[in-house]
Amino acid sequence: MIRLVTDDLRPPGEPPKRHLLSVADLTRDDVERLLGTARTFAASLERHVKKLPTLKGHLVVNLFYESSTRTSSSFELAAKRLSADTLTVKSTGSSVDKGESLRDTALTLGAYDPDVIVIRHPQIGAPQLVARVTEAHVVNAGDGKQQHPTQALLDLYTLQQELGRLEGLHVAIVGDVLHSRVARSLLQAFALVGIRTTLVGPPALLPRELPAETTTDIAAIRDADVVYVLRMQNERMQPGANYVPSLREYTARWGITPERLRPGQRVMHPGPMNRGVEIDAAVADSPRSLVIDEVRSGLVVRMAVLYDVLTGGPVGVRALAAAEVA
């Protein structure tokens, strides 16, 4: 049963402040409540009037220090569909270009009294810093290779909508796991709802410390209900490091082609896709691809997250103790 519980992680006397910083802070009840709320929002988007008055008068600031199409656009539209005011600040073209620190930018934007700050940042722990120095509820939209909780939630939502269940599913995550915040959030989210995960990829891109079966053999994906393809993240790779001999070699051994899939298998990808590298265009455009469903899910799940952090959704704050950034 979906249940409302209040945040008991903070010391008594302190006002509760809810964030979504990491999937590690969520319980299964939290996940079910968020997915249930997202389903209700999906129904509201089928109406002639797609806007809800729920967050009228609230301010949602989107602070993006890394490029993003899906995440920033869906957070902005999610806030607008809930009647909140939105303010999007991107690192390029802002004072970040002039060397302003994250702390100062956060304090500056905090002066506008935002209700929610959505932040994407290349450094691990950036959302925790913003949560400490502002009064806003903070939603992590991706920090370094650490966490991307709303991506994990929208993927759970997509799986539930398209496959009808979560518990007992088997998902193979294929590719550059080492640099992937999506994979880290997904592993925690899948464990929470009883999805079995197998990590598949080149040996140098498969971290040993993650709690999942790992294999370098691409044939292992045939056992999975869903193949989740990760992007080769060249921007996070250290210059000169050779994780794979070449992209062509990667594609030959681990690229997802129609021949490597069995009938009935579904394919997901968080985007942006490198067609012809980690995923064959014929797979990306086939009916088995859930990529566009994931984008659609992103909107309603992010509406649910904004609603949840502002309305007593018990998203914990344990992660506040995590790494400090300058």
Place this chain on the structure above:
Amino acid sequence: MNTHVPVSGRSLLDAEALGRTLSRIAHEIIEGNPELDEVALVGIQTRGVPLSQRLARLIEERAGQAPELGAVDITFYRDDVTVRGGEAPLAAQPLVRATQLDFPLDGRTVVLVDDVLYTGRTIRAAIEALFDYGRPARVQLAVLVDRGHRELPIRPDYVGKNLPTSRGERIQVQLVEVDEVDSVLLLSTPEEESR
């Protein structure tokens, strides 16, 4: 889902009286709406929904014609979803339930159905929700209990029972569909209820 919690309090309506009351409201809805085929009953989640279903059955028995039935959840239309300034909300938000309006509202007479009418804020939210689905010709309001203390200019068209209360008291409507029994109870609570 079983939400039954044993509740004690002074009984104001027992199952039989509740049935009689609904019968009378059904009769008044028929009398008040000569064009019965234009009427739709829309229950407000949670207990307004089973009440609207019972009223629809009673109307069908008497008039030989069942009105359209719908449900509306007002969670996203509340005026107190959050309190500004980082404080906790007034109360944990209720679970969101389905809004189901499978017929066009335009031109219809919508009878909103709820269990208890109190401040009127729920009704304001329900009217706003309705208008995001269409433009009804008119909206009427049927409530099982009107307990007074209105904070908005809202007046019911059909009232089961007027029960003057103090703000410290609470009216608990229990329905078989949700609570396993039919009854209306008066509860006294130490703290004042906000809604």
